Amino acid sequence: MDVIVGGGVAGLSVAWRLARAGRPVTVVDPAPASGASHAAAGMLAPVSEVTFTEEPLLRLGAASLARWPAFAAELAADAGLSSPADLGYRADGTLDVAFSADDLAALDETAGFMEKLGLRVQRLTGRECRRLEPMLAPSVRGGLLAPDDAWVDPRRVTAALLTALEWLGVAVVRARAGELVRDERGVRGVRLSAGAGDSWVRHGGPRARQDDLEVRQGGRGASRGGASRDGSYPEEIGAERVVLAAGAWSGGLAPVPVRPVKGQIMRLRSPEPLLGRCVRGMVHGQPVYLVPRGDGELVVGATQEELGFDTRVTAGGLYELLRDARELVPGVTELEVADVVAGLRPGTPDNLPLIGPGGEPGLFLATGHHRGGVLLAPLTAAILLAGMTAPGARAAPSAADVTAHRGPAALAGPADPVDQTDPAGPAGRMRPAERADPVDPAGPAGRMRPAERVDPADPAGRTSPAGRVPAARVDPAGRVGGDALVGPDAAVARDLVALCSPGRFGS
Numbered sequence: 001m002d003v004i005v006g007g008g009v010a011g012l013s014v015a016w017r018l019a020r021a022g023r024p025v026t027v028v029d030p031a032p033a034s035g036a037s038h039a040a041a042g043m044l045a046p047v048s049e050v051t052f053t054e055e056p057l058l059r060l061g062a063a064s065l066a067r068w069p070a071f072a073a074e075l076a077a078d079a080g081l082s083s084p085a086d087l088g089y090r091a092d093g094t095l096d097v098a099f100s101a102d103d104l105a106a107l108d109e110t111a112g113f114m115e116k117l118g119l120r121v122q123r124l125t126g127r128e129c130r131r132l133e134p135m136l137a138p139s140v141r142g143g144l145l146a147p148d149d150a151w152v153d154p155r156r157v158t159a160a161l162l163t164a165l166e167w168l169g170v171a172v173v174r175a176r177a178g179e180l181v182r183d184e185r186g187v188r189g190v191r192l193s194a195g196a197g198d199s200w201v202r203h204g205g206p207r208a209r210q211d212d213l214e215v216r217q218g219g220r221g222a223s224r225g226g227a228s229r230d231g232s233y234p235e236e237i238g239a240e241r242v243v244l245a246a247g248a249w250s251g252g253l254a255p256v257p258v259r260p261v262k263g264q265i266m267r268l269r270s271p272e273p274l275l276g277r278c279v280r281g282m283v284h285g286q287p288v289y290l291v292p293r294g295d296g297e298l299v300v301g302a303t304q305e306e307l308g309f310d311t312r313v314t315a316g317g318l319y320e321l322l323r324d325a326r327e328l329v330p331g332v333t334e335l336e337v338a339d340v341v342a343g344l345r346p347g348t349p350d351n352l353p354l355i356g357p358g359g360e361p362g363l364f365l366a367t368g369h370h371r372g373g374v375l376l377a378p379l380t381a382a383i384l385l386a387g388m389t390a391p392g393a394r395a396a397p398s399a400a401d402v403t404a405h406r407g408p409a410a411l412a413g414p415a416d417p418v419d420q421t422d423p424a425g426p427a428g429r430m431r432p433a434e435r436a437d438p439v440d441p442a443g444p445a446g447r448m449r450p451a452e453r454v455d456p457a458d459p460a461g462r463t464s465p466a467g468r469v470p471a472a473r474v475d476p477a478g479r480v481g482g483d484a485l486v487g488p489d490a491a492v493a494r495d496l497v498a499l500c501s502p503g504r505f506g507s
């Protein structure tokens, strides 16, 4: 079994991709989707975010952006949503605007750099900017349109990921991982630690038993190395591999150079959408952006502060955001304040993420995504899926699995990670919304499990082999289960994998 520590957008995306590929997975997080992913604006904007010193990050971002349409479509289907638009996914570009002659000169320079990199950008006059976005301030002197940039609503994305995981039978254990469990062979699992009033276990999945579904309080009665004496929860969860995806908190569990970078952000509400696309600008030397949602919400962000694990929302932070946003779009001050929040970005010394083997057997990393974890989610999941399912990527033979939880393989019988590829993926499976939910006091136990669903790719209409769920196969072009890692060129994929490799910090 693979255990994912951290249920933010990174951990949940990895868990979803692994589970879809047939790997038994458990996610451990005391409060899934409550970290930086809850705060994030959701810009998928590698082009407009590019700086002269961050070309490698741009390459990662562009590769992940290219994966977003398929990622969003598959996630929407697995979560029972009618389309990617239900995730707030839109691909209408970003407009970067300038106020002063200096701003304009800087934008011009950026445009030249982007063009040199072969990125699609369009220089606009002030009037052209206002034609695109009539609510822009009259003082806008010019701008740069990056038509390929997109955005999503990260809260909807993480909610959809949790729904998809539940459907796939993935346990989400609502507890904190206190430490990694190691033996002479490497990382063997995680030891859970309770916070006051923690709900220890919330277990879902099509075949979860009623006792798995119970939510128990506190940690009393736990026995070392196994389920608690009363059988309510395990103190440790054994794993073949552990994926550390605990965002800004990752450094508390393994020696990774990840630090918290505070970001304050606000959500405003207007009866009608004020903007048609993301708008960004530099005001008083500070970057500010506005991200519209289809329902009239307008996200204004974000501060960048090096204050450790401080998540207080401050008057000064909000004042600066509103002051600068008003320079771009004066109408924002009329809007209702819906939400203010501070999140902690998981920053690294070079701003690149840590994705891949974690320097000791059994440990993988999916952390350090800093400003771009939402953008990089599809690429993160693809890199880890390829790395963890590649031949030879297996950890040392597993000790007895001490978990009391049941992932998909435990539910569906032993999964063979090598030879059960379902080339059609789960596209033909029933979506949650279509599932018949039997009136069953035992909860969702009567639902069809993935292994019982009819494989649409099978002309004979047979079900997948009993007791098996589809697993990933990596083909020579670097594709995983028919899912291209990054375009058709495996060398490019390897190159990107190298950029994120935790090995660059000697871990």
Ligand SMILES: Cc1cc2nc3c(=O)[nH]c(=O)nc-3n(C[C@H](O)[C@H](O)[C@H](O)COP(=O)(O)OP(=O)(O)OC[C@H]3O[C@@H](n4cnc5c(N)ncnc54)[C@H](O)[C@@H]3O)c2cc1C
Residues within 6 Å of the ligand: 005, 006, 007, 008, 009, 010, 011, 028, 029, 030, 031, 032, 033, 034, 035, 036, 037, 038, 039, 040, 041, 042, 043, 044, 175, 176, 177, 178, 245, 246, 247, 248, 249, 250, 253, 262, 263, 264, 265, 301, 302, 303, 342, 343, 344, 345, 346, 366, 367, 368, 369, 370, 371, 372, 373, 374, 375, 376
């Ligand atoms: C204000 C703001 C705006 C942003 N805007 C954007 C944007 O527009 N586009 C973009 O791509 N990115 C954006 N980001 C960055 C993005 O939010 C992050 O890069 C991304 O959310 C990181 O995801 P994560 O899953 O690694 O971390 P998180 O979302 O922080 O998740 C980490 C999870 O780990 C859990 N955890 C912590 N410790 C433990 C433990 N010991 N045991 C178990 N679980 C644990 C936490 O409960 C949490 O759920 C923004 C960030 C902020 C703060």
